[in-house]
Amino acid sequence: MAQTITFGDSCAPITCHAWNKDRSQIALSPNNNEVHIYEKEGNDWKQTNNLVEHDLRVMGIDWAPNTNRIVTCSVDRNAYVWTQGEDGKWTTTLVLLRINRAATCVKWSPMENKFAVGSGARLISICYFEKENNWWVSKHIKKPIRSTVTSLDWHPNNILLVAGSADFKVRVFSAYIKDIEDQPGPNVWGSKLPLGQLLAEFPNTQSGGGWVHSVSFSADGNKVAWVGHDSSINVADATQGKSVIKIKTEYLPFLGCHWISNNSIVVAGHSCIPLLYCHEGNSLKFVAKLDNTQRKESGGLSAMKKFQSLDRQARIETNDTYLDSIHQNAITAINLYKGSKAGADKFSTSGLDGQLVIWDLRSLEKTMDGLKIV
Amino acid sequence: MAKNTSSSAFRKIDIDQYNEDNFKDEEAEQSVPTGPDEGDVCAYLNQGRYVDALKLVLSNAPLGSSDQQVKDNALALTLKVLLAIKSAQIEEAVAALSQEDVDILMKYIYRGFEYPSEGSSGHLLLWHEKAFSIGGTGSIVRVLSDRMKV
Numbered sequence: 441m442a443q444t445i446t447f448g449d450s451c452a453p454i455t456c457h458a459w460n461k462d463r464s465q466i467a468l469s470p471n472n473n474e475v476h477i478y479e480k481e482g483n484d485w486k487q488t489n490n491l492v493e494h495d496l497r498v499m500g501i502d503w504a505p506n507t508n509r510i511v512t513c514s515v516d517r518n519a520y521v522w523t524q525g526e527d528g529k530w531t532t533t534l535v536l537l538r539i540n541r542a543a544t545c546v547k548w549s550p551m552e553n554k555f556a557v558g559s560g561a562r563l564i565s566i567c568y569f570e571k572e573n574n575w576w577v578s579k580h581i582k583k584p585i586r587s588t589v590t591s592l593d594w595h596p597n598n599i600l601l602v603a604g605s606a607d608f609k610v611r612v613f614s615a616y617i618k619d620i621e622d623q624p625g626p627n628v629w630g631s632k633l634p635l636g637q638l639l640a641e642f643p644n645t646q647s648g649g650g651w652v653h654s655v656s657f658s659a660d661g662n663k664v665a666w667v668g669h670d671s672s673i674n675v676a677d678a679t680q681g682k683s684v685i686k687i688k689t690e691y692l693p694f695l696g697c698h699w700i701s702n703n704s705i706v707v708a709g710h711s712c713i714p715l716l717y718c719h720e721g722n723s724l725k726f727v728a729k730l731d732n733t734q735r736k737e738s739g740g741l742s743a744m745k746k747f748q749s750l751d752r753q754a755r756i757e758t759n760d761t762y763l764d765s766i767h768q769n770a771i772t773a774i775n776l777y778k779g780s781k782a783g784a785d786k787f788s789t790s791g792l793d794g795q796l797v798i799w800d801l802r803s804l805e806k807t808m809d810g811l812k813i814v
Numbered sequence: 815m816a817k818n819t820s821s822s823a824f825r826k827i828d829i830d831q832y833n834e835d836n837f838k839d840e841e842a843e844q845s846v847p848t849g850p851d852e853g854d855v856c857a858y859l860n861q862g863r864y865v866d867a868l869k870l871v872l873s874n875a876p877l878g879s880s881d882q883q884v885k886d887n888a889l890a891l892t893l894k895v896l897l898a899i900k901s902a903q904i905e906e907a908v909a910a911l912s913q914e915d916v917d918i919l920m921k922y923i924y925r926g927f928e929y930p931s932e933g934s935s936g937h938l939l940l941w942h943e944k945a946f947s948i949g950g951t952g953s954i955v956r957v958l959s960d961r962m963k964v
Binding site: 651668689692694711 | 913948
């Protein structure tokens, strides 16, 4: 069903995580300026590297599967591209982001020749490699972003980029860099694609309210899903005249969303439980809670438990603090573990409780009544 | 040593106004909502059609209005309706509302707690319990996150 992994003795929250191509290694940040790399050995995960270059908290990590490069960004306004030498050591390449606020999120483009960094400077830096100087330079998308960029996702065509922002808007931009790629053809979102061209803008609510926590392009690139702080889940469809379907849920706000097939979305957040929603025609429907864990019976008060609880939740009493879920605190990140956006088999979630959970959709489909992923 | 450390007046200076690309709210050009009509609501109340009165005040809530007086009038009227409905009928009344209206109801319940009158808070807590059972925590989160205040 679901496999839980904790890394080392640390109970620190996991800010974000990223897998390598064959999922034998994971990069994660324990809520500080470090990025830890763990490698699977049998059933154990062993730390092999510690990437220390940032001065402040790491906000985003992305691991390019094919070129095996890691990009990290941080509150210290920097991003670094890490490449692994033959001795297994990771070395950095400088990225010139040219921002004066924290970098909040980072994503490799599908072709891995550029990446996008969102920041509190109300702009997105599109970065590409400049051979002459051996560094990554950036071009900015500024207008009309009016607040911190909280989340990014690339269209499969390597050109379009969707960004969610704290100004309650989701925007689709062209991130075409003419220095490194060929002129793109038209697509459903638009035909004129100079860098920074705004192709669509969706308000999370008409009047503002609920900043955007996470955005995701569907596998075919025609749909955008996002979640906001008003506990809503939204889908905009470019083939349906960019119409938006919004549902306001009865749960706490979601922090992450991810397409797992062309019609299904997994969302997770402050409620600590991943939920499955299905987009069909003109409606967005709740399908299932993917975590049916029952409350654990607490077996007495051991010293170990006492200190664990003190560390994780800052309280001594262990009784009645367990949630009816695997994650014991908010889930902050969702990534695919096996399969693609067009048809995922497994996905992973990490959160403030320091746990990483791998969810097997195929076995969930078998064991849960009425669960059908389309 | 700084001389005037005890004064905290500097904290009230709006430093953002000196920033050239200061965030300004988009002024949504809307027809100015005037709130629910008091006569209609009272007529419903007198006829004992409490659920209709509730629906009327919620669907005409002056959410987008910038006039505090209009909002306060609507709040007073809504509280009048909420307090007129008997405890036993609350569940039925909440069940008859759309999801959108439950969110607005929740906003009024929290606003109502700001201006307690004799016995009102206890009654509003009952409303809160029923509204919560329909709208869940999402409804409360939307009271906090939405900028369309009642």
